[in-house]
Amino acid sequence: MTHHEAFEHHDHPAPTETSKTCRLCSTPYSPENNPSFLGICNTCGYKILIVLLIIMISTSYIAWFGVL
Ligand SMILES: [Zn+2]
Numbered sequence: 001m002t003h004h005e006a007f008e009h010h011d012h013p014a015p016t017e018t019s020k021t022c023r024l025c026s027t028p029y030s031p032e033n034n035p036s037f038l039g040i041c042n043t044c045g046y047k048i049l050i051v052l053l054i055i056m057i058s059t060s061y062i063a064w065f066g067v068l
Pocket residue numbers: 022023024025026027040041042043044045
């Protein structure tokens with residue numbers, strides 16, 4: 001149970017602290033260039049935005065057909 005003590009010291013900065021990895025595509029990205037609120041890279045952020053737009057449009061169509 002002594003292997004955890006080596007990670008407690010901050011002599012060598014871990015690469016995971018400076019660069020984050022995307023949750024979706026697991027690609028390391030710099031949070032300074034694209035400060036994401038979900039822990040994802042910029043590309044996946046745009047993908048989620050497009051998917052959200054499609055979901056909103058489809059739900060609006062379903063709501064319209066439900067009303068009519
Ligand atoms: Zn990503």
